[in-house]
Amino acid sequence: MKLNDTMIRGFKPSDKEAKHADGKGLRLSVMPNGSKLWRYRYRYNGNENTLSLGEYPEVTLKAARAERERMAELLKKGINPSIDRKEAKLKQSHAIENNFTAVALAWWNQWRVRQTEGHAKGVWRRIERDILPTMGNYPVKDIKPSLVILTVKTIADRGAYDVAKRAYQNINMIFRYARTHELVDVNPAADLVLDHIVPYVKTKNQVRIDLKDLPQLLRDIEAYDGHIVTKYAVQLLALTFVRTKELIEATWSEIDFSGRVWRIAGERMKMKTPHIVPLSAQALAILSKLKAITGGGVYLFPSIKGDGKTMSNNTILYALYRMGYHSRMTGHGFRGVASTALREQGYSRDLVELQLAHLVGTEVERAYNSMELLADRTAMMQAWADYLDGQRYEGVARPTLKVVG
Helix, strand or coil: CCCCCCHHHHCCCCCCCCEEEEECCCEEEECCCCCCCEEEEEEEECEEEEEEEECCCCCCCCHHHHHHHHHHHHHHCCCCCCHHHHHHHHHHHHHCCCCCCHHHHHHHHHHHHHHHHHHHHHHHHHHHHHHHHHCCCCCCCHHHHHHHHHHHHHHHHCCHHHHHHHHHHHHHHHHHHHHHHHCCCCCCCCCHHHHHHHCCCCCCHHHHHHHHHHHHHHHHHHCCCCCCHHHHHHHHHHHCCCCHHHCCCCCCCHHCCCCCCCEEHHHHHHCCCEEECCCCCCHHHHHHHHHHHHHCEECCCCCCCCCCCCCHHHHHHHHHHHCCCCCCCCCCHHHHHHHHHHCCCCHHHHHHHHHCCCCCCCCHHHHHHHHHHHHHHHHHHHEEEEHHHHHHHCCCCCCCCCCCC
């Protein structure tokens, strides 16, 4: 007799397992402790097998019968339901191990080794707060560009534009890691144009002039009548667009005049990764004049107090104030100006980001790019210096940079 829910609810436990058949191999076992368990009994290759289908009422009579029919179809195809179940569990386990949260954590654990503890923890907090709520439970192989866009746009929609950009960078790096370890075939973040997702908004910590004001700024720097070493510092910031701290703490041992490069050690960089700055002819000319003044010491820009320290960030900031750029421009602002101008002129995002010493790609990819793209970066930096020369003089048409990357 086939079972129904009224019958099942009426079954009472006894001191032994009681078996109630529903037909076609399905039965309900009422255990001495009162639990009611679904069992499916079948034969495969002449051997009798029994599978548990769950407990009633969590697994309803209708659901148990549907599972019985599914397994019967597997048997018709020559598939052992027991093996099919094990494979399904294995796939589910693999999916859990390779969901975005697990892969993000694996990436972060190998990445943080070369970061400061505070910076690494800050990045993980951002991932937990802004990325995992949307993407965390998805297997990485199932994530499409649309989900990446949704995640980044959700952050941008609350006005956190800079956070949205950094979140995108983190997502991209995590998927580069996943590709390297063959967890995905395609990086869904790779071909997205960030500017199409996150609008450009100038925030207070991005104080810098607009490109239209660049010619006048360059002329004001040229006419600066303060300390000549300070003037050279501001000019080199414009030419190299390094971070202010990286410039004012530069040592003469880092400058390779014959190789025309400036090599900054990893411990001096924000991201703790060594950085190469190709030096344009204009930058080398300023460095040659600067060496005649400070070349007898350790630092390019020593403190005028003679206390063994370097020039302070405030020295550069005050010089810009004296030029009339209070609350309009900072030393850090040259990075934003260069990034915007170079991207507008068609240089690739990765090439510009690499020269800005922002992290691009995995450690292996960064090492490769650092050397492979050095020629392109050298050409870009010379073109940038020539571009600044063209901007400095009134009546000179704005030149077009020659794109190499």
